[in-house]
Amino acid sequence: MTSGSSAALSCADSALAPARRPLLRHPLAVRCGIAFLFGVLAAGAAPGQLVERVVDGDTIIVEGVGRVRLIGVDTPETVHPNQPVEFFGKEASAFTRRLVEGKRVRLEYDSDRTDRYGRTLAYVYLPNGTFVNAEIIRRGYGHAYTRFPFQHMETFRQLEREARNGRRGLWGDVVGGTNPRASASPETRRPAGGAATVYVTRTGRKYHREGCRFLSKSKIPIKRNDAADRYEPCGVCKPD
Numbered sequence: 001m002t003s004g005s006s007a008a009l010s011c012a013d014s015a016l017a018p019a020r021r022p023l024l025r026h027p028l029a030v031r032c033g034i035a036f037l038f039g040v041l042a043a044g045a046a047p048g049q050l051v052e053r054v055v056d057g058d059t060i061i062v063e064g065v066g067r068v069r070l071i072g073v074d075t076p077e078t079v080h081p082n083q084p085v086e087f088f089g090k091e092a093s094a095f096t097r098r099l100v101e102g103k104r105v106r107l108e109y110d111s112d113r114t115d116r117y118g119r120t121l122a123y124v125y126l127p128n129g130t131f132v133n134a135e136i137i138r139r140g141y142g143h144a145y146t147r148f149p150f151q152h153m154e155t156f157r158q159l160e161r162e163a164r165n166g167r168r169g170l171w172g173d174v175v176g177g178t179n180p181r182a183s184a185s186p187e188t189r190r191p192a193g194g195a196a197t198v199y200v201t202r203t204g205r206k207y208h209r210e211g212c213r214f215l216s217k218s219k220i221p222i223k224r225n226d227a228a229d230r231y232e233p234c235g236v237c238k239p240d
């Protein structure tokens with residue numbers, strides 16, 4: 001598959017040869033003009049739409065479309081205003097960013113075109129055929145999100161099972177964190193130093209050790225270093 005930029009170059013090159021002679025008086029302006037013209041044409045002809053930015057692991061901004069939520073995949077939260085970053089949230093965002101940011105993608109839709117937040121719901125494909133929604137689950141950077149039915153649900157469920165069995169990504173042995181959704185036993189966790197896991201609650205302003213009585217209502221794992229930036233250590237369980 002030809003990428004947008006190489007198409008633009010080859011178009012501009014072939015066009016420059018015949019155009020050069022009669023327009024020698026302003027060679028730079030001409031070159032720029034031709035490059036621009038063919039850049040526009042190539043962009044129009046290039047497959048797919050530009051991913052301007054990755055918001056988090058399952059949400060991207062696509063040129064001309066706006067906010068796009070990937071159908072059927074749920075990655076750990078990184079940008080919720082009232083909650084701390086979830087385990088593996090940063091890794092999931094980074095993975096999606098590496099995969100699609102600045103690239104042209106093809107969008108496909110299911111029965112619902114938007115969600116209740118007005119985001120466009122889509123399946124995202126790279127020019128090389130990579131199915132981005134599925135790839136995130138396959139590599140263990142997100143869950144199959146099966147609350148609402150969708151076309152690829154069974155495939156995504158299967159991919160999640162495989163990722164889990166293969167201990168990929170967030171299903172893997174946890175270093176410096178605990179994952180409430182993975183089945184890692186306490187013995188496989190290896191917290192160390194500032195990367196050790198502490199816990200916060202949905203509403204509280206303090207962080208706690210595992211087992212603290214203030215964690216009875218909610219208990220959200222967070223790395224010790226991240227907690228220290230935004231929360232106070234609990235005076236009862238003294239997590240420091």
Ligand SMILES: [Zn+2]
Nearest residue numbers: 208212234237
């Ligand atoms: Zn405590």
